Structure formats: structure tokens, C-alpha cells
Amino acid sequence: MEPRHLNLVVWPAEPVARATVLGPFHLYQPDGCEIVISNKRARAILAMLCLTGGEPIERETLSRLLWPGRFTSHARASLRQCLVDLGKLLGPVAPDALIVTRNSVALRAGAICTDIDDAATLGKPILDQMDFGEPFTAWLSTRRQEIERRRGAEPVLLAPAPLPSPAENRSGVAILPFRSASPSPGQDYFADGMVDELITVLGRMPQLQVAGRTSSFHFRHSELPSARIAAELGVSYLVEGSVQRQGEAVRIHAHLVFGATGFEVWGDRFDGTLDTIFALQETVAQAVTRALASALHIPLPPPVLTEPTHSKEAYDLYLQGRALCLRVLGEGVLDTGIGLLEQALALDPDFAQCWVMLAEAHQMVAVYTQCPDRAAAIARMADCARRAMALDPALGYPRSLLGIERWINGDVVGALDLAFDAWRLEPGNPAVPMRLASLLIYCGRIDQAAPYVDAAVDQDPIDGRKYVLVWAVHMKRGDFEAACVAGQRVVDLGLPSMYLAVALACLGQHDLAVEQYLMTQRLVNTIIMPPAGTGAMPAEAMDAYWLMAAKGICSGVEADRQAYWQMLEFLYATLPDKGDLAITGPAIFTGNADLTFRALGGHGSAASMLALVALWIDAEPIRQIWQHPEFIPFAQRIGMAAAWDKYGWPDLLPPPTNQA
Numbered sequence: 001m002e003p004r005h006l007n008l009v010v011w012p013a014e015p016v017a018r019a020t021v022l023g024p025f026h027l028y029q030p031d032g033c034e035i036v037i038s039n040k041r042a043r044a045i046l047a048m049l050c051l052t053g054g055e056p057i058e059r060e061t062l063s064r065l066l067w068p069g070r071f072t073s074h075a076r077a078s079l080r081q082c083l084v085d086l087g088k089l090l091g092p093v094a095p096d097a098l099i100v101t102r103n104s105v106a107l108r109a110g111a112i113c114t115d116i117d118d119a120a121t122l123g124k125p126i127l128d129q130m131d132f133g134e135p136f137t138a139w140l141s142t143r144r145q146e147i148e149r150r151r152g153a154e155p156v157l158l159a160p161a162p163l164p165s166p167a168e169n170r171s172g173v174a175i176l177p178f179r180s181a182s183p184s185p186g187q188d189y190f191a192d193g194m195v196d197e198l199i200t201v202l203g204r205m206p207q208l209q210v211a212g213r214t215s216s217f218h219f220r221h222s223e224l225p226s227a228r229i230a231a232e233l234g235v236s237y238l239v240e241g242s243v244q245r246q247g248e249a250v251r252i253h254a255h256l257v258f259g260a261t262g263f264e265v266w267g268d269r270f271d272g273t274l275d276t277i278f279a280l281q282e283t284v285a286q287a288v289t290r291a292l293a294s295a296l297h298i299p300l301p302p303p304v305l306t307e308p309t310h311s312k313e314a315y316d317l318y319l320q321g322r323a324l325c326l327r328v329l330g331e332g333v334l335d336t337g338i339g340l341l342e343q344a345l346a347l348d349p350d351f352a353q354c355w356v357m358l359a360e361a362h363q364m365v366a367v368y369t370q371c372p373d374r375a376a377a378i379a380r381m382a383d384c385a386r387r388a389m390a391l392d393p394a395l396g397y398p399r400s401l402l403g404i405e406r407w408i409n410g411d412v413v414g415a416l417d418l419a420f421d422a423w424r425l426e427p428g429n430p431a432v433p434m435r436l437a438s439l440l441i442y443c444g445r446i447d448q449a450a451p452y453v454d455a456a457v458d459q460d461p462i463d464g465r466k467y468v469l470v471w472a473v474h475m476k477r478g479d480f481e482a483a484c485v486a487g488q489r490v491v492d493l494g495l496p497s498m499y500l501a502v503a504l505a506c507l508g509q510h511d512l513a514v515e516q517y518l519m520t521q522r523l524v525n526t527i528i529m530p531p532a533g534t535g536a537m538p539a540e541a542m543d544a545y546w547l548m549a550a551k552g553i554c555s556g557v558e559a560d561r562q563a564y565w566q567m568l569e570f571l572y573a574t575l576p577d578k579g580d581l582a583i584t585g586p587a588i589f590t591g592n593a594d595l596t597f598r599a600l601g602g603h604g605s606a607a608s609m610l611a612l613v614a615l616w617i618d619a620e621p622i623r624q625i626w627q628h629p630e631f632i633p634f635a636q637r638i639g640m641a642a643a644w645d646k647y648g649w650p651d652l653l654p655p656p657t658n659q660a
Contacts, residue, residue, distance in 0.1 A: 011087040017094045019050050022446055023648075025127050028111070029093055036477055037089060037202045040130075041066050042082040046090075047127050048097075049107040050114050052142045056104035056301055061139075062332045068133045168467050172213035172235030173292060175199050177220040178252075183243040185280060189323035190316075191243035192217075194252060194281065198239065201285045201303040203428035203459075208292070208300075210461030211235055212430035218233045218493075219462075230259025237265075239288055248273045252284055255376050256291045266291035277315070278307045309344075310352040317344035318354045325361040334365050359384035366606040374577070374605040396426025400435040404606050407439065412639035413646050415439055423452070430459035430466075438468050442612035443643050444650025445624070447478040464493030468613060471499045475617045476651065496520045498553075499614075502589055505554040506619045512553035521546040561590050561621070568595060576604070584611035591621025593628040601637055616652055626652060 018028045019033070020342065025047040027035040036610035037043040044066055048057060059079060067075035069225065072490040083100055086111065090097050124146050143164035163539040175198045178191040196213060211233045219229050229407035243255040245318055268287055272280030282305040309315050321340030327333050329357040341358045344352055366374045385398035399422040403415035419436040425431050434456040453469045460466060467489040473485035480503050485501030501517035504510075521542065545567070550562020571583050572595065579599050587595040588611050600608060614626060626633060635641040649655045650653040 003245055015573060016089075017097070019047070019112050019114045021050050021114050021116060021127060023125065025050075025130065026447070032572070034477075035089065036479070037086070037091060039085055040080060041078070041132075042086045042089075042131065042132055044127075044136075045082055045105070046077075046086060046112075047130065048108075048139075049118075050112055051126070052107070054107055055101070056101075056106035056111045058104050060103075062105065063385045064133050065136045066592070068135055099527065116444075119584055131240065150579055152238055170208045172233070172361065173202065173239065174216050174230070174233045174235045174236045175202070175239040177217055178240070179242040180244045181251075181253075182246060187243075188244055189319045190245055192323055193319040194241075194243050194284070194314075196322075197281050198285055198288065199304070200429075201305060202289070202292075204303070205289075205300060207296075207298055209235070209458060210428070212463065214430075215460045215462035222288060226257050226259055226262035232462065234458070235259060237292065244349075245274075249273070250274060250277060250280060254284055254288055256288065256295060258295070261326045265295050274312050274316075276592065277312065278305060281305055283484040308353045311344075311351075313350045314344040314347035314351055314354070317341070318351065319349070321354075321361075322357050323362065325357060333360055334369065334633055337361055350391055352388050352395065355384050355388035355391065356398055356401075357394065359388060359398060363401055363404060363606060367610075371390055371577075374607065375408075378408060378606055381405065394425060396422035396432050397424075399425070400432055403435065403439065404609070407442075407609060408605060408640075410637075412443065412643040413440075416443070416643055427455070428459070430456050430463070433459070434466055434469065435501045440474050440611070440647075441469060441616070442609065443640055443647065444616045444652060446616055446651050447635070448648065449473065462493065464490045464495035467493065468495070468499055471503065475506070475614070475619075477502065478618055480619075491516075491519075498585075498589075501550070501554050502614065505556065506617070508556075510554055510556045516544055517550035517554050528633070536590050549586060553586060564590060565592055565649070566593070568592065571601060577606050579608040581607045581611055584608045587611070588614050588625060593623035593625045593630065597628075597630060597634040601634055623652075626650070632656075 018030070021025045027037065027046065029035060033132050045062060047648035048065075050061070056212070059076070063075035063079050066197055067078055069600045083098065083105065087098055087100075094111050094351070097108050099106040099108055126140050129355065130140075131360050149271075159422050166278075173197050178195050178542050180187045180191040195216070199210055199213055199216065204210055204592070215233055219232075222229065230236065230238055238257040238259050239254060240257055241252060243253075244251040252270045252272075253267070254270070255264050257263065258265050269288070270280060282303070284301045289300050289303055294465040309318070312541065317340050319355055321337045321344065324337030324340065327337075338358065338361050341354055341361065343357070344354050349356075362377050362384065365371050371377050382402055385402040385405075388395055388398040389402075399418040403422070405417040406415040406418060413618060416436075416453055419432075419439050422432045423436050433452040433659060436454060437452035440452070445542070449469070453473055455468070456463075456466045457470060467486045471483050471486040471490065474480070474486055483503035484500060486509065487497070487503050490499050491497045497516045499518040501513045501520075504513035504516060548560075548564050548567055551560035552567075553561075555561075568583055568586055568590075571580075572578055582597065584599045586592075600611070614622065617623065632641065637645075644650065
């Protein structure tokens with residue numbers, strides 16, 4: 001593998017290892033190759049030792065700062081294991097770098113040099129992207145002041161926006177889909193509305209880690225035992241129930257179940273009417289919260305719900321439209337759902353939640369359907385998102401959606417600004433960190449994106465789209481085996497096998513990669529829509545096309561790649577949407593820089609953006625794109641380079657100035 005281009009400072013001669021502690025923490029060998037420390041607490045221990053300049057840190061201090069809220073014995077055991085793992089990792093590069101005694105840990109003098117005293121790092125935050133709670137932040141603040149005094153320089157700032165708090169410091173709970181017990185059929189949407197509200201309300205509590213909707217609803221018809229579901233979701237407790245609606249009367253049963261045993265620890269019945277549906281939802285949410293507080297032995301504030309609309313008719317239309325839109329796939333599903341949402345807004349134009357759902361529905365049209373005018377769909381999405389933000393400035397997710405429109409129109413800086421705003425406002429919505437991580441990955445800021453990927457997966461662990469981002473992080477870091485695991489998870493959750501295939505090809509398993517890529521064909525007209533403006537292909541032609549694609553991307557044979565490039569040029573010449581994902585995705589997978597620059601340089605869309613998840617991979621042939629001499633001008637044209645100026649240069653590219 002070729003050496004990576006690194007944004008490093010000038011180091012002393014012949015160091016054993018080199019670390020950046022101002023900005024994101026990284027550790028490098030003398031030849032510039034990064035030493036990846038996957039255990040985030042082991043990484044934090046080494047970073048803290050680098051900051052102390054050889055002074056020892058008490059083991060009790062490390063346990064308290066990095067495992068807050070844990071029992072002392074558990075924290076000590078975790079620290080011991082981290083030190084063992086760290087010693088093994090550093091052994092080949094910096095043997096005996098750690099000085100570990102019964103009471104303290106220190107870094108041997110000269111073992112690792114840092115960038116603390118380098119002038120180029122003025123103004124950077126200390127250990128950006130590390131957050132283990134307030135005690136850790138206070139410790140960093142003290143170190144910052146010491147560094148400022150030593151350097152006599154301008155202040156070194158802490159990161160302004162907190163990163164995801166570790167999920168293991170919170171108690172996990174999942175609200176499973178409630179069963180509809182109504183005598184009339186077709187009432188699932190009403191029961192789903194109750195579950196959605198509970199997920200939203202409980203997700204706002206920082207003490208709880210609430211499984212996202214996609215993950216919870218994955219088990220709607222599951223016959224798995226509670227223990228297996230809880231394990232799959234990574235939670236301790238499950239909330240189950242039923243909703244019965246008969247005329248104007250509503251009855252809700254709710255139960256709290258201990259995941260490990262399946263035993264019910266609490267249950268109750270709640271009665272109300274459609275006229276009092278929001279008060280009934282608040283009563284249920286407060287009762288579930290009290291039951292969780294008692295079971296977990298932690299204080300939880302009683303949730304307070306606000307009425308989203310004054311119209312019960314508008315609310316019912318909203319629930320119906322939302323249920324259809326979240327299905328996404330199916331003939332006319334999105335159109336019907338959008339119609340119902342628009343009817344709801346005609347009854348109550350100030351219904352902010354409905355505007356958010358309508359914005360998301362238009363975004364789905366632009367991405368998942370044969371939309372003849374994707375730009376118009378995105379413009380409608382942006383209008384709806386702005387309306388929701390005006391009605392409720394505290395909403396974060398509309399900003400994530402609006403960021404898509406900004407990106408497409410060349411304002412990548414504005415897109416990231418909105419995505420970070422969304423995170424600050426609504427970190428408990430798993431779609432928010434997912435979209436923020438996506439934009440950072442598209443820009444090549446993969447290491448910065450990784451904690452947000454973790455947050456999205458922690459909140460919604462049964463969503464294949466999030467494992468595509470996990471795949472991208474592993475692929476950039478060159479850990480192709482881990483990328484294969486993530487790619488297989490994508491497949492297991494019903495999404496295309498192309499990501500697994502590309503990872504296998506990078507491992508040199510070309511025959512298996514071709515076989516896996518061919519399986520993507522099964523999802524055509526279900527998950528993957530054919531390009532807009534194309535008709536149905538005969539079966540023989542379809543088979544031939546996918547075989548050519550699989551070989552062109554995964555066989556490793558240059559003749560196969562060249563033949564596929566000819567097919568992609570034909571698609572580019574004939575398809576009305578020059579930036580269709582059927583062009584942009586394969587162009588990146590095959591390292592076709594010229595076609596990538598043409599297809600994405602002036603034809604960006606919500607669908608074509610998805611291709612950028614595979615751009616930043618340091619392996620052939622994909623690296624040929626970002627190493628191409630015309631890549632920087634391309635990045636400038638689409639607004640990506642402007643984002644680098646504000647948010648930092650891509651992990652795999654050297655900055656244009658201040659090079660050693």
C-alpha cells in the first residue's frame with residue numbers, strides 16, 4: 001500500500017512515535033503510517049499521557065475520568081485491560097513506552113513526541129472529538145491552561161460542540177411496536193404513532209439510550225424471545241403494548257419487560273378518547289418513565305408533551321401519511337402518503353411535525369424513485385423544512401434535510417453548518433448524527449465522522465444504511481476485513497451487497513467479490529430503482545449488464561474495467577440525469593476520475609451524493625480519483641474545498657500550504 005499523505009507538523013529527528021494532541025488525536029509511526037487505536041478509552045489514556053509530558057497519572061484518576069458512573073471494581077478492571085491492549089499495540093513501535101505501576105501510569109520520556117509546541121497548531125482544540133463527561137472535560141480545561149502558560153500563546157480552545165456521549169454510560173431501552181387491538185383493520189398506523197411519540201420523548205433523556213425507530217420496528221412481526229431482541233438492540237429493557245381504538249374511545253396497554261429474562265416488571269392500562277389523545281400520550285409516557293426510573297434505580301424527570309396540532313383530524317391524517325411514507329417502497333406509496341400529509345396541513349398549516357415529515361417524504365422521492373425532476377423534489381423538501389424550522393426553531397432534523405439542498409447547490413460549508421446545528425439541537429434522533437457523519441465522510445473527514453457514526457449505530461443498531469457508514473470508516477482506514485463484516489451486516493439487513501463486494505475485492509478475493517456484487521441485481525426495482533427515463537430490460541440484457549458491472553468493479557482485470565467504462569460512457573451519453581447513481585457510483589468504484597468529475601461536477605442530486613461514501617478509500621483503483629491532478633479543481637467547483645478550509649483538510653490529502 002502506498003504511504004498515506006498526512007497533515008502533520010515538523011517533528012524532532014528520529015522520534016519513536018508521533019502524536020497529534022491539538023485537534024483530533026492521532027498516533028503515527030516514524031514513516032508516517034497511522035497506528036489505529038480502535039479502543040476509544042485506550043486511545044484516551046495515551047492522549048492524556050501525551051498531554052502530561054511524562055508526569056504520571058494516578059490509576060484512580062484515569063478510572064474516575066474515563067469510566068464515570070461505573071462501580072470502582074469494574075472501572076479498575078476495564079483500566080487494566082486497556083493498559084494491556086495498549087501495551088500490545090505499542091510494543092512493535094515503542095516498546096516500554098508505558099511505565100505502569102500499582103498506583104499510576106506514565107509515558108517514558110522521549111517515547112512519543114507531540115505537536116503541543118508547534119506554532120502551526122495555535123488555536124486548535126485539545127483532544128478534539130474526545131468526550132467522557134464533565135470530569136474529563138474539566139481535566140482537559142486544566143491541561144489547556146497549563147499549555148497556554150507554557151506556550152505563552154493565544155488560547156487553545158476546547159471543542160465547542162460536544163461529541164456523542166458513550167452509550168455504555170446510559171441505560172438502554174427499546175419501545176417495540178405496539179399491537180393494534182382495534183376491531184376494525186388498518187389501524188396499525190395509529191398504534192405506531194403512540195410508539196413514535198414514546199421513542200421521541202424518552203430519547204430526549206440523557207440518562208437513557210433509546211433504540212431508534214428503524215431498529216425497534218425491525219421486530220414488528222418477530223417471534224424471537226425477548227432476551228434475543230434485547231441483545232440485538234443492545235438494551236436492558238423493552239417496552240411492549242397494544243392500542244385499541246373503537247369509535248372515539250382509545251385504550252392503551254403498556255408493559256415494561258426485563259430483556260434478559262423476558263419477565264414483566266410493570267404493566268398498566270390507560271383509557272382516553274380521541275379528543276384527549278395528547279393528554280393520554282403524556283400520561284402513558286410519564287407512567288413508562290416512572291417504571292423505568294424504578295427499575296433502573298435512577299432519577300428520571302417526568303416528560304411533558306406538547307400538542308402538535310389542535311386538530312384531531314389533521315393528526316389522524318398525519319399518522320396515516322407518515323406510516324405510508326416510512327414504507328418508502330411500493331407503487332404509489334410515497335405519492336399517497338404525501339397527499340395525506342398535505343391534507344393534514346390544509347387543516348392545520350401550523351403543524352410543524354407534519355411539515356418535517358412532508359420534507360422527508362419529498363427527499364425520499366428524490367432518492368428512491370424514478371423521479372424525472374429531482375431538483376424540483378429537493379426544492380419542495382427545502383421549502384417544507386424551512387416552514388418547520390420557522391414554526392419550531394428547536395427542531396434539529398429539518399436542518400439536516402435542508403443541508404442536503406445546500407450541498408446540491410454547491411454550499412457544502414452551509415450544509416455542514418446546518419448538520420452541526422441539527423446535532424446540537426436534536427442529538428437523540430439517530431437520523432441527525434447519521435446525516436452529519438455522511439456529510440463529513442463525503443468531504444473526506446472520516447476520522448471526524450467516526451464518533452457520529454458510532455452514535456447513529458448506538459441509537460439505531462438495526463439499520464443497514466448506518467452500516468454503510470461503518471463500512472466507509474473501515475475502508476478509509478485500510479481495515480478491509482472489518483469493512484467486510486460491516487458490508488455483510490448491510491446485506492443481512494436487506495440492502496445491496498455492493499459494499500461487501502468492494503471490500504472483498506480490496507482483500508484480493510476477486511471471484512467472491514464478483515459473486516457478491518451480482519447479488520445486488522436481486523434488489524433492482526425494490527431497493528435500487530433503475531435510472532429515470534429507462535424502461536424494463538429483457539432478462540438476458542439485465543444479466544449481461546450486471547455481469548459486466550460485477551467484473552468491471554470487482555474482478556481486478558483491467559480489460560473488464562475498460563469494457564465497463566465503455567458501458568458507463570454510453571449511460572452518461574443517453575440518460576437524462578447525467579449524475580444518476582447508476583453512473584456516479586460505478587465511476588468511483590472503478591477509479592474513473594474523468595467520469596466522476598463530469599458526472600458530479602455539475603449534476604449533483606440527493607441520489608448522486610450517496611456515491612461519495614466510497615470516495616475516500618486508500619486502495620486501487622479508487623485512490624486514483626482523489627490523487628488525480630484535477631481532483632482539487634473539481635472539489636473547488638462543487639464547494640467541497642471551501643468546507644476543507646473551515647472544517648479541516650481530508651484525512652488522506654496533504655494541505656496545500658505549511659508542508660514540511
